[in-house]
Amino acid sequence: MIKETSAVKFRQNLGEMLNQVQYRHDSVLINKDGKPVAALVDVRLFDRIRRMQGRFDAICDRLEAGFSDTPEAEGLAEIDAAVAEERAGHSKQSTD
Known part of the structure; x- marks a missing residue:
């Protein structure tokens, strides 16, 4: 599953986001000023x-x-x- 979040919310919830990626194999699309700038994905x-x-x-x-x-x-x-x-x-x- 791909979740989207703002850079501010990502910073505030980094631990939770890492757990979602590591254990649930989700991906996180990080937006800044409403535009995608990065993604956090499972290492595999x-x-x-x-x-x-x-x-x-x-x-x-x-x-x-x-x-x-x-x-x-x-x-x-x-x-x-x-x-x-x-x-x-x-x-x-x-x-x-």
Whole structure:
């Protein structure tokens, strides 16, 4: 479960929030001036996020290397065309 709280309430209830994260595996989204600025998550989730970030970075590096000779405008046009084609397929499926 994800709970939201203000930075002030978070400071006032830090111990309780830590217990919720540690024992109930909740997450806490911390807002400042009404905008999200940080999150407190269970350490297992944090480790998983870090592993996923590493994989994501590696994939991005491989894609960048593989398309390094493709002009940016051409690459963006291909992406736009693929997105439009996918959206058209989803629209057609929902009407069938």
